[in-house]
Amino acid sequence: MRDRLRRWLFSLYNLWKVKSIQLILTISFTVITLGVMIVVSVILYDKFAETAERNAHLSNQQIVEQVNYNLELYLRGMTDVFGSLEQRLRDTGIGSGGEPALLEPFETIAGTRKDLVSMTLLTLDGEPIFSLPSGGMREGLRLREQGWFQAALDRPNSLTFSLPHIQNLYKGQYKWVVSMTKVVPVVRAGRTENAVLLVDINFSTIDELCRRVSLGNKxxxxxxxxxxxxxxxxxxxxxxxxxxxxxxxxxxxxxxxxxxxxxxxxxxxxxxxxxxxxxxxxxxxxxxxxxxMTARKEISGFMVWLLVVVIVFVLLISAFMSARISRPIKRLERSMRRVEQGDFDLHVPVGGEDEVGRLSRQFNVMVGRIGELVEQNIREQEAKRRSELEVLQSQINPHFLYNTLNTVVRMAGSGKGEDVVTMITSLSKFFRISLSRGQNIIPVADELDHVRNYLIIQKVRYKNQFEFQITADEQVTGLLTMKLLLQPLVENAIYHGVELMPDPGRIEVRANVCDGKLRFQVRDNGLGIREERLREIRQELYGLGGSPANGKTNDSTTRGDGSGVGVKNVHERIRLRYGEPYGLVMESEPEEGTTVTLWLPLLREGGRKE
Structure with missing residues (x-):
């Protein structure tokens, strides 16, 4: 299935390649315009839809808050009525006839407020003391078992509101009411006692407040x-x-x-x-x-019609414009085919001062200078080979200087004099060998001393996070090498190997003679490299078909704090100077570590190669 899909995509690509420039321009203009329209439409649709939804949320919230305000205002008014009745009862008490002094104010208020249904004063045992209207209360009510009565007893100091219920206290009345109750002190028969004051309000008012609210059709x-x-x-x-x-x-x-x-x-x-x-x-x-979401549907319908109209319009404009643009290009194409067949005496007519006209003019100049450019290209290739070596060499600059100096400053501030001396001494030797009076070939001993000073500096900076060992066989004494080959590899071992380890790491550097070549090895016991990543690095180094994903390498060229020279540049420097038999070999196992081997020719004093 995958192979079939790959073949289909390849056929589609080949079909696209043979299309005329006029068709390509038409399709390109249409696709670009359509893409822009789709993006703009999606953005506008989301914006409008978001605004509509936010307005709907806000509208709902405002309506609910308005209902809440009206209900609070109504209940506050009824609370004030209850409070005035309670205060009148508290001040005047119950008369000798058993009627409380609030009879007259209650009847007055009831005459003006149709939602005030009844008022009842009860003892804490549930016995009626006084009630209005005066038509008589029903018998066998068991008032103490009523929910509103129990609520008043449970919260004696607070005014309580009951759930809506049918008021069945009085004969001939069956209204939906909300009961307000509270335990109040009254003076009765010359002594103060607690009683339950009950005021029923008609629930129809609350019902009316809510029924008038509209939140859409449903x-x-x-x-x-x-x-x-x-x-x-x-x-x-x-x-x-x-x-x-x-x-x-x-x-x-x-x-x-x-x-x-x-x-x-x-x-x-x-x-x-x-x-x-x-x-x-x-x-x-x-x-x-x-x-x-009705607004969303309307917006989406409008966007669809707009896209259809735009597509038709763009197709017509694109076809017309692409024909005008492609006509002189096709003429130039026919002329170039004649040059391809060897007709270098051809002179392309220049039809204007636009881009195609300037291109035709430059084409005529190009044909006349082909022979000259071929010769010039040979000379430039030789110069390029020399300049590439110089550019690669110039990239080897220790960018960690600022971090090292900052470390020295901190150590000096902490009173670590001996460590400061060690760091400054190592840094001095490091740069002395880096400069090497402009020489690119130095003794092996100097190269090893250079990397030793680098490791001393980094070990102090990383607070002894790793140990290192440098060994060299006696056979390498007197041999020469290119400078600054080992430091980038050691830098990689620190940054990509031992830096991320939870335990202290170890780095080993060794120089010896093997199979008639000079061999350097840099080995660490760090995190290692995944097999897929190692394969990509090798492909980039040796060009074994394919290239690493996104052109990235597992070296310090992608790090801002690295040396600026990675594995690839080291390998290219060796190849540019000594040829293909020499270079760099990388081996690694995840969680085991990485070993990088450099192979160089045996060079003695005077540049003699063995």
């Missing part, structure tokens, strides 16, 4: 209490009671204020919550997302 508002989540008001309350409708009150109870989305009956809904202060009721606004 949205609504309902009210629950914050304790057990009991339903106080719902526009479909009967369906709630018989279990045909469900509200996610468990999730609502987690919020005092805010919004969330849920799904019910396959429809996504936006739920907005606001808590009524002083009462503990939660006002919940529910709106349906499909109504909120």
């Amino acid at each position: 949205g609504y508002v309902y009210i629950i209490d914050e304790g057990a989540g009991n339903m106080i008001y719902h526009p479909q309350q009967q369906l709630i009671y018989i279990g045909l409708k469900y509200e996610n009150v468990e999730q609502v109870l987690k919020y005092a204020y805010g919004s969330f989305t849920d799904e019910q009956g396959g429809e996504r809904r936006l739920v907005t919550i606001k808590t009524v202060s002083g009462v503990g009721w939660k006002i919940v606004g529910v709106s349906y997302m499909d109504e909120i």
Whole structure:
């Protein structure tokens, strides 16, 4: 399957290559314009849709807050009425006829407020002391078992509001009410005692406040209490009671204020919550997302039609423009084919001062100078070979100078005089060998001394995070080598090997003679290199078909704090000077370490090669 897909893509690529420039320009203009339009359309669509959704959220929140404000205002007014009745009762007490002094103010208020249904004063044992209206109370009510009565006893110092219920205290009255109750002190028969004051308000007013709210065509508002989540008001309350409708009150109870989305009956809904202060009721606004997203559908439809119109328009314009652009290019193409066949005496007519005209003019100049450029190219290739060696050599500069000097400053500030001397001495020797009076070939002993000083500096900088060992056979005495070959490899061993190890690492540098060649080895016991990565590095070094991903190498050329010279540059320097039999070999095992081997010819004093 993979091979078939590869062949199909290759055929498509070959088909594209043989297409005319006019078709390519037409398709390119169309694709670019279409791509830009799609990107702009997506951005505008997201922006408009986001704005519409945010406005819907804000609108829902404002509506719920308005309901909350109206309800709080209403309940605050009823609380004030209750407070005035309580204060009048507290100040004047109960008269000799058993009627409290608040009879007249209650009747006055009841005459102006139709939502004030009844007032009852009860002993703590549930016996009526006084009641209005005066039509008589029903018998066998067991008032102490009423929820509003128990709420008043449980919170004797607070005004409590009951859930909506049918008021059945008085004969002939069956109204939906919300009961306000509180334990109040009264003076009765010359002594003060506690009694329960009950004031019933008509629930129709609260019902009216909520029914007038509109949250789209299907949205609504309902009210629950914050304790057990009991339903106080719902526009479909009967369906709630018989279990045909469900509200996610468990999730609502987690919020005092805010919004969330849920799904019910396959429809996504936006739920907005606001808590009524002083009462503990939660006002919940529910709106349906499909109504909120109507703007998105309208925007998406407009964008589709806009794209269709733009595509047709762009195709026509692109076909016309590409034909005008490709005509002189095709003429130049025919002339170039004649030159390809060896007709260097050809002179292409210049048809204008545009890009194609200038290209034709330069083409004529190019044909006349081909022979001259061939000769010049031979000379430049030789100069390039020499300059590449100089450029590679010039890249070897120790960029870690600033970090090393900062380390010296910190050590001096800490009073580590001996360490400062060691660092400065090593740094001095390091740069002395790096410069080498401009010489590129130095003794092997100097190269080993150079890398030793580098390791001393880095060991201090890395706070003894690694140990090192440098050994050399007697056979290498008197041999010469290119300078600055080992330091980049040691730098890699530190940065990519032992630096990331949790335990102290070890770096070994060895020089000896093997198989008639000078061999340097840099070995570390660090993290090693993955097999795939090692294969990529070898392919880049030796060109064994393919190239590393993204052109990256596992060396210090990609690090800002490295030497600026990596494995590849070291290998190229050796190859440029000594040829293909010499160079660099890398071996590594993950979690075992890495070994880099350099092979060089045996050079004696005077540059004599053995």
